[in-house]
Each structure stands twice: as structure tokens, then as C-alpha cells.
Amino acid sequence: GKSCGACCGLYNYVDSSHEALTERLRARTKRFRKLVKTPEDLPLYAAATFAAEDFAKRYEVIYCCEYLGFLDDKEKKVGCLVHPMQNSGVDMRTVSFYGRDICAGHLCPSHHFIPLSQQLILLKIIDDWYLYGLCLTDIDLVVTYFRLIADRVGQEIKPEVFDRQALKDIALEYFGWKITWPFRSPSANRLGKYYFDGSQYMISHIDYEKFGKELSPLNSIFLSLSSEFQNKDELEAAEKMVWNNIEAFVSRYQDIF
Ligand code: SF4
Ligand code: SF4
Structure with a gap:
């Protein structure tokens, strides 16, 4: 399926242009694939992402999640890199800012x-x-x-x-x-x-x-x-x-x- 990612803060970066977001998600996805083999590797990934990116937000109250990336090689689907479907069934969303339960159960008003x-x-x-x-x-x-x-x-x-x-x-x-x-x-x-x-x-x-x-x-x-x-x-x-x-x-x- 196709996802949206707005609730993960996709459009909440000061520069949320198509180009800027593409670069951001591409770099994250590459970094994630390279660094993360088990849940223990996640802090390394997160630290590298925070160091590499500008996380300035438009709205303070909306979190910009560092785990949003591209799910497919063609870069057509945006989604959660720590979702179990991306990691052979291992759910790593416990690390996220919102916590696993919110990420898994959240449905926005749309x-x-x-x-x-x-x-x-x-x-x-x-x-x-x-x-x-x-x-x-x-x-x-x-x-x-x-x-x-x-x-x-x-x-x-x-x-x-x-x-x-x-x-x-x-x-x-x-x-x-x-x-x-x-x-x-x-x-x-x-x-x-x-x-x-x-x-x-x-x-x-x-x-x-x-x-x-x-x-x-x-x-x-x-x-x-x-x-x-x-x-x-x-x-x-x-x-x-x-x-x-x-x-x-x-x-x-x-x-x-
Ligand atoms: S819950 Fe809403 S904002 Fe979040 S991915 Fe689904 S449609 Fe997008
Ligand atoms: S961890 Fe939660 S907030 Fe972050 S990308 Fe995944 S679903 Fe979105």
C-alpha cells in the first residue's frame, strides 16, 4: 500500500519541498540499511541522522520522526523504517518518540x-x-x-x-x-x-x-x-x-x- 507519513512529521520541516524531503528520506533509508541489523543498532542510526540533518520544525508540537524513510527502491512509498514489515517481522517501533502503541494504532482524522x-x-x-x-x-x-x-x-x-x-x-x-x-x-x-x-x-x-x-x-x-x-x-x-x-x-x- 501507499502511505502518507504526515503524522510522522513528514511535512513539518522548515524546508518541506519535494526535493528537500526526497534527499532527506533517501539518505535515511540508505543509512538505515547500512547501519541497522538489530534493534541495538538503532541509537547509532538515530545519532547519525540527527547529526546529518536539520531538524528545525514548522510546528513545535509535531514531532519530526527520524525513522520515516522510503520503503521501496523506487522511492515511491514513504513509510516507517522501524515497522516490522521492513525488518523481517521485528517491531522496533518501541524506540520511537511516540512509542510503539501510538505508532501502530494511530489513525488520523482523515x-x-x-x-x-x-x-x-x-x-x-x-x-x-x-x-x-x-x-x-x-x-x-x-x-x-x-x-x-x-x-x-x-x-x-x-x-x-x-x-x-x-x-x-x-x-x-x-x-x-x-x-x-x-x-x-x-x-x-x-x-x-x-x-x-x-x-x-x-x-x-x-x-x-x-x-x-x-x-x-x-x-x-x-x-x-x-x-x-x-x-x-x-x-x-x-x-x-x-x-x-x-x-x-x-x-x-x-x-x-
Ligand atoms: S494516519 Fe493519517 S497522517 Fe498518518 S499516515 Fe495515515 S493518513 Fe497519513
Ligand atoms: S516510528 Fe512511528 S512516528 Fe516514526 S516513522 Fe515509524 S510510525 Fe512514524
Whole structure:
């Protein structure tokens, strides 16, 4: 399966760009494979990792776990290097900051608030681990989108629908905005919404009144994308981008099904 790693602090480094995280995880994975043969080797690995990396965080309350790495040689899956499946069944998570029980039993609010069918859709359409984790941990981004579409087509969208490349591409354009959104606030020192203890670290506010507008039905999506609009034109351009995407999806969907 594909994992996310947000709860292990993946996106909580000051530099949490795709490139920086790739380098970090790659080096860890290599170091781990080289140094760790038994649980007794873990302190050596941890010390080397703390010495090699900058562990400055965005949010102090979220731990950045040194055991998050790549699980596969192709670097497509992010996950826990001390998980038993990575170590011939030996569970070394007792060493972790959170402890074995939390690591093994933790399910973030996404598991609860994003319907399973929508979790499966993300799994199916997003190949890039970096984008996948950002989207999976952003409940509003996911749930609002599929609700707006479902309202228009009159039914919930099923994962099989995305066997159609055209529909997959439209959804991917939308989810890609998590990284490429042109109205993203430059001061927003955050990427995803982070959950571990149930708190949500985000929420800015968009002042619609200032632009002579009503609260947008897309408000929760705009907040998910850390939007900041300079003027009414920008706000309207943003609304148009999202509505165009949704309309394109709906019309393609109705052509096919
Ligand atoms: S989906 Fe949630 S519980 Fe699962 S790895 Fe991501 S943040 Fe952690
Ligand atoms: S030890 Fe726990 S917090 Fe660290 S990578 Fe593994 S699951 Fe995540």
C-alpha cells in the first residue's frame, strides 16, 4: 500500500519541498540499511541522522520522526523504517518518540472523515507520494470537491470511475493545486493541515466583504489551498478555476456514464 507519513512529521520541516524531503528520506533509508541489523543498532542510526540533518520544525508540537524513510527502491512509498514489515517481522517501533502503541494504532482524522471510497480514489489517482500525503491529510480539500461533484451528477463518485483517464486527469488538475495553486499565500508557512492530536494547525480567514462578495461556496477549498487574494479579480479568477474544473468533470462524467 501507499502511505502518507504526515503524522510522522513528514511535512513539518522548515524546508518541506519535494526535493528537500526526497534527499532527506533517501539518505535515511540508505543509512538505515547500512547501519541497522538489530534493534541495538538503532541509537547509532538515530545519532547519525540527527547529526546529518536539520531538524528545525514548522510546528513545535509535531514531532519530526527520524525513522520515516522510503520503503521501496523506487522511492515511491514513504513509510516507517522501524515497522516490522521492513525488518523481517521485528517491531522496533518501541524506540520511537511516540512509542510503539501510538505508532501502530494511530489513525488520523482523515481515516474517519474522508469516506473510504474517496480515500481509495486518492490512492488510485495520485502516484506521487508527496502530493498524495498532502491531499490525504486535507479533509476539506477532498470531501468538498467530491461533494460538489456528487451534488451535480446525483450520485457519489466511485473509485472505478477513475479508470477513465480523462476523469483522472481532471481530478489530478484539481489536487495538483495543493502544490501549484497560484493564489497561495506566500506567508503561509505551512503545506498541509497537520493532525496528530486532533488539533488542526491552520485556518486563516478570507475577507469576502472587503471584496464586496458573499462567502464563497468554495471557501473551505480556498482555505485548504492557503489562499490569499489581493483583490476581487483574483478571487473571481480562483472561483472560475475551481468551477471550470468541476464543470469539466461533471460534463465528461455525464458523457461517459
Ligand atoms: S493518513 Fe493519517 S494516519 Fe495515515 S499516515 Fe497519513 S497522517 Fe498518518
Ligand atoms: S516510528 Fe512511528 S512516528 Fe516514526 S516513522 Fe515509524 S510510525 Fe512514524
